[in-house]
Amino acid sequence: MRSVPDFSIEKNSGKKLIAGVDEAGRGPLCGPVVAGAVVFLKYDFDDMPLISDSKQMNEKQREIAYDWITNNKDIVWSVAQCSATEIDEINILRASLTAMARAVNGLSVKAEYCLIDGNKMPDTIIGMSVVKGDAKSLSIAAASIIAKVTRDRLMHELSKKYPQYGWDKNAGYPTPQHLQAIEKYGINEHYRKTYKPVKERLEKNGNS
DSSP states (O other): OOOOOBSHHHHHTSOSSEEEEEEEOSSOSBSOEEEEEEEESOSOOSSOOOOOOGGGSOHHHHHHHHHHHHTOTTEEEEEEEEOHHHHHHHOHHHHHHHHHHHHHHTOSSOOSEEEEESSOOOTTOOEEEETTGGGTBHHHHHHHHHHHHHHHHHHHHHHHHOGGGOHHHHTTOOOHHHHHHHHHHOOOTTBOTTSHHHHHHHHHTTOO
16 A cells, blocks of 8 residues: 655644755656755645655645645745756765755745655755655655656757757656667766766767
8 A cells, every 4th residue: 555645744743844855866867866845834725636755646636735835834944956967976875965055055935854755865954754655644755746846847948959869758758769769869967977878878989
């Protein structure tokens, strides 16, 4: 049975301003990794739409939730990213944690405590990591939606400049069609050159 996130962790923390934090885009071959941070200023809402692990929601559900979160006066949110270049320089784990820290620092209120999805914590953030947190905490689930929708929209925009790669459909993930496009058209500045399929393509062409 699928877990439904709620505010139990937030309410039991003993803190007031709690930020849920999550990222999107660790697996794609290109584009940034994007992190969201969300603070609910209250926990009782009459009109809350479906908010769950963004990977378990369809695009329409995510868009509805995104609009509700970003337009709600009782919710503070922030989004940040690490570029493909930064990912290559410091690796995807550190880039994800860096993007999370940037998102928290970008909040218009100072979070007393942070709930981070996963099992790692940025060094500069006070809080706790929560494995599968987007299925347990509504704050983390909301952050996952902010990160996912923001990144998908960004890849849609980039796809207008590079339509041959199908980023508007694959979001940069290594689908068979995407890998074929890389083989045919090569790579550009948005690719993560340390990722295996991209690295192999560079080595094949003597650009390693």
